[in-house]
Amino acid sequence: MNNNTVSIEDVSLSRFHQLLTLxxxxxxxxxxxxxSIVGVVMLQMSSTLQLDAFWEGMIAASALIGIFLGGFxxxxxxxxxxxxxxxxxxxxxxxxxxxxxxxxxxxxxxFVLRLLIGIAVGFEYPVASSLLVELLPRQLRGPRLxxxxxxxxIGAALAYVVGEVILRSGHPxxxxxxxxxSAVLGAMLFVMRLGTHESPGxxxxxxRTAQADAVIKxxxxxxxxxxxxxxxxxxxxxxLSSLLRSGYGKRMFFVVMFWxxxxxxxxxxxxxxxxxLAALNLTGDYxxxxxxxxxxxFVAGCYLAMRLINVLGRRSLLLFSFTFSGxxxxxxxxxxxxxxxxxxxxxxxxxxFIGGAQVLTLVYPNxxxxxxMRSVAVGIGTSFSRVGAAAGTYLVPMSLNSxxxxxxxxxxxxxxxxxLLVTWMYAPETKSLSLEEAAAL
Numbered sequence: 001m002n003n004n005t006v007s008i009e010d011v012s013l014s015r016f017h018q019l020l021t022l023x024x025x026x027x028x029x030x031x032x033x034x035x036s037i038v039g040v041v042m043l044q045m046s047s048t049l050q051l052d053a054f055w056e057g058m059i060a061a062s063a064l065i066g067i068f069l070g071g072f073x074x075x076x077x078x079x080x081x082x083x084x085x086x087x088x089x090x091x092x093x094x095x096x097x098x099x100x101x102x103x104x105x106x107x108x109x110x111f112v113l114r115l116l117i118g119i120a121v122g123f124e125y126p127v128a129s130s131l132l133v134e135l136l137p138r139q140l141r142g143p144r145l146x147x148x149x150x151x152x153x154i155g156a157a158l159a160y161v162v163g164e165v166i167l168r169s170g171h172p173x174x175x176x177x178x179x180x181x182s183a184v185l186g187a188m189l190f191v192m193r194l195g196t197h198e199s200p201g202x203x204x205x206x207x208r209t210a211q212a213d214a215v216i217k218x219x220x221x222x223x224x225x226x227x228x229x230x231x232x233x234x235x236x237x238x239x240l241s242s243l244l245r246s247g248y249g250k251r252m253f254f255v256v257m258f259w260x261x262x263x264x265x266x267x268x269x270x271x272x273x274x275x276x277l278a279a280l281n282l283t284g285d286y287x288x289x290x291x292x293x294x295x296x297x298f299v300a301g302c303y304l305a306m307r308l309i310n311v312l313g314r315r316s317l318l319l320f321s322f323t324f325s326g327x328x329x330x331x332x333x334x335x336x337x338x339x340x341x342x343x344x345x346x347x348x349x350x351x352x353f354i355g356g357a358q359v360l361t362l363v364y365p366n367x368x369x370x371x372x373m374r375s376v377a378v379g380i381g382t383s384f385s386r387v388g389a390a391a392g393t394y395l396v397p398m399s400l401n402s403x404x405x406x407x408x409x410x411x412x413x414x415x416x417x418x419x420l421l422v423t424w425m426y427a428p429e430t431k432s433l434s435l436e437e438a439a440a441l
């Protein structure tokens with residue numbers, strides 16, 4: 001094969017691709033861990049800090065508010081400063097903010113630390129996914145982007161396991177050690193990412209052709225050059241206002257809506273899994289084991305969706321996911337007073353079926369926008385989806401107290417139905433398309 005004509009989207013899998021994937025996937029695992037760990041310690045932290053419903057909701061929602069801010073800023077900085085620079089910022093923030101929990105003694109300080117962690121996660125999403133989509137072969141692009149969600153839930157499952165181990169040690173400040181444990185993973189991630197190459201596509205979009213060519217030759221060999229990059233149409237850089245007025249505005253609406261509708265129930269469950277399960281009459285060890293089991297079903301659902309993404313296609317997978325996860329939430333509402341086993345079954349089915357929507361949150365925005373707006377689009381999708389998620393998370397404890405667990409589950413099912421309708425109306429199919437074809441209007 002003549003290397004003067006082959007696109008880097010069509011090269012064989014190499015050690016470089018494997019290392020890049022490991023670096024990106026590890027960031028998603030750490031993000032799942034740092035966001036989920038607060039749910040493990042919520043009861044103990046509430047008791048120690050004497051939190052009322054207001055501060056419980058604010059602390060649970062603080063990371064989501066941080067993701068909103070970090071998504072906007074991170075997407076813009078990733079486009080401005082490059083992928084490599086921002087690839088190290090999130091791990092550094094994970095370490096600093098996580099260690100800060102060792103000295104927290106108030107609701108306000110805990111809120112600020114969780115906010116900083118959310119900002120770091122908001123930085124993480126656009127940079128990690130942009131590097132993968134711009135450097136992976138096209139047949140691996142969908143599954144490996146989808147696996148970012150899988151690794152998120154593995155990180156979440158790890159958080160519940162590690163958290164339970166630390167809390168069961170009996171240390172009076174075990175919840176602080178649990179929250180601070182994220183610093184270990186953050187430090188490992190920082191070291192792992194040292195030496196990451198800049199995206200040659202980003203360098204080329206900035207007119208830095210010589211640097212892009214040097215990176216490509218270092219990665220793929222001396223026979224490759226910028227001529228092997230996916231074709232990039234010459235177009236003027238579009239600001240956000242032009243993006244929303246152009247044909248990409250409809251795509252942005254689709255991304256924000258399906259991402260928001262897929263994530264609100266998930267974050268509500270994760271932030272208050274013990275409380276929700278207790279409201280469904282699952283308490284004590286049953287509640288802890290149930291939280292871990294449900295998380296493992298989230299992992300299984302994401303893995304299954306990752307395997308099916310190139311088989312069913314993006315659109316069909318998303319329609320399937322919203323339909324059956326919504327039915328599971330309806331079952332939770334209808335049978336909220338039933339036996340613990342039946343409740344765990346519906347919770348597990350929800351976790352299994354919502355996997356399709358979760359894995360596509362970083363696939364769709366990376367595929368359907370061109371390189372000069374890709375990271376910004378991911379940042380916008382991340383940010384706006386967290387507005388709804390933060391509001392939903394904040395309202396969960398009040399909703400459980402005021403309208404009851406059954407109606408809370410019905411509300412979650414209604415949100416999932418909205419995601420289904422938006423998907424049916426606007427979701428494109430990008431399976432097997434090149435980045436140029438997928439991003440074309």
